[in-house]
Amino acid sequence: MSDLEAELTRLIIETLGLEDLRASDMDPAALLFDGDWGLDSVDALEIGLLLQNRYRIQIGDDKAQNRAHFESVRTLAAFVAAQRTA
Amino acid sequence: MAAIPFSITRWSAWAPGLDSSAAWAAWSRGAARADTPTEPDSSFVPAGMRRRLSPLARMVFAVARDVVDEGESMPTVFASRHGELDRTVELLSSIARDQDLSPTSFGLSVHNAIVGQWSMFRGDRSEVTAIAAAGDGLELALVEAAALLQERPGPVLVLFAEGDTPEPYTGFVSDVPFRHALALRVERGAEWTLARDEARGAPSAESAALVWLRANAAGAAAFRHDTARSGWVWSRA
Numbered sequence: 001m002s003d004l005e006a007e008l009t010r011l012i013i014e015t016l017g018l019e020d021l022r023a024s025d026m027d028p029a030a031l032l033f034d035g036d037w038g039l040d041s042v043d044a045l046e047i048g049l050l051l052q053n054r055y056r057i058q059i060g061d062d063k064a065q066n067r068a069h070f071e072s073v074r075t076l077a078a079f080v081a082a083q084r085t086a
Numbered sequence: 087m088a089a090i091p092f093s094i095t096r097w098s099a100w101a102p103g104l105d106s107s108a109a110w111a112a113w114s115r116g117a118a119r120a121d122t123p124t125e126p127d128s129s130f131v132p133a134g135m136r137r138r139l140s141p142l143a144r145m146v147f148a149v150a151r152d153v154v155d156e157g158e159s160m161p162t163v164f165a166s167r168h169g170e171l172d173r174t175v176e177l178l179s180s181i182a183r184d185q186d187l188s189p190t191s192f193g194l195s196v197h198n199a200i201v202g203q204w205s206m207f208r209g210d211r212s213e214v215t216a217i218a219a220a221g222d223g224l225e226l227a228l229v230e231a232a233a234l235l236q237e238r239p240g241p242v243l244v245l246f247a248e249g250d251t252p253e254p255y256t257g258f259v260s261d262v263p264f265r266h267a268l269a270l271r272v273e274r275g276a277e278w279t280l281a282r283d284e285a286r287g288a289p290s291a292e293s294a295a296l297v298w299l300r301a302n303a304a305g306a307a308a309f310r311h312d313t314a315r316s317g318w319v320w321s322r323a
Contacts, residue, residue: 016137017137017138018133018137019133019136019137020133038134042189042190042193045189046188046189046190049185049186049188049189052185052186053185053186
């Protein structure tokens with residue numbers, strides 16, 4: 001797990017109050033919305049807000065693209081890294 | 087207003103360190119204080135739902151669970167003077183920092199959010215009511231419950247809760263010496279009567295729930311709870 005993936009995992013668990021999950025147990029490739037994480041649409045908004053407040057990243061309107069970015073911690077980290085250097 | 091008769095067939099209350107009738111009795115005698123840093127039990131709520139329960143909601147769930155049976159359905163009346171003040175402060179702070187609001191906090195900041203969560207947890211589609219009525223919340227919740235009892239024998243679940251007051255509101259809240267929650271299972275009956283007295287006294291120092299807990303532990307035949315608006319007289323047969 002990269003540093004950014006670890007950071008995102010920790011922030012998501014903290015922000016969403018996922019008391020039953022341990023950051024160290026989470027596979028960065030695990031699906032956020034249909035897999036181990038079991039998140040819902042409100043959580044997606046909450047993660048969008050987290051990216052905005054923490055990394056100054058604005059989420060666009062392209063639904064297909066957003067779905068791809070929000071697939072897992074790994075895709076989110078790649079998205080954040082790309083936005084940072086852009 | 088005519089006196090309202092009802093019976094309280096079960097009750098439960100929680101505050102830090104006060105989680106049994108014996109503990110509340112000790113508190114009412116001055117032999118125990120609500121200063122133990124404990125949290126109410128919410129382990130019975132599935133993790134996916136529990137994560138969206140605020141500290142206030144967790145207190146409410148803990149006491150409500152004590153007075154209902156598995157699979158029962160009943161209308162619920164929730165009252166709180168101050169409600170989700172933590173969320174209010176969080177949302178206002180976000181606005182002050184020019185940040186977007188947390189959708190979770192925004193959605194759950196409404197006064198009926200906790201009883202909505204309770205109804206989802208219970209899978210109970212009975213009506214729920216949320217009341218904010220300054221210091222008169224508990225009594226007006228019982229007026230609402232009495233109206234529901236006109237239609238059915240009961241039970242009606244009456245919930246009351248106040249959380250710790252966050253900054254910067256601490257100087258403005260005087261009736262919540264510590265966070266507390268009370269659940270009353272109310273049914274038709276004449277064990278208690280509640281009446282509004284036109285001649286009100288100086289406002290009570292504590293919330294109606296704490297006044298009730300004190301009087302109930304002492305076995306008082308009658309007691310008053312005065313607010314800025316009303317005098318309430320509770321009597322026990």
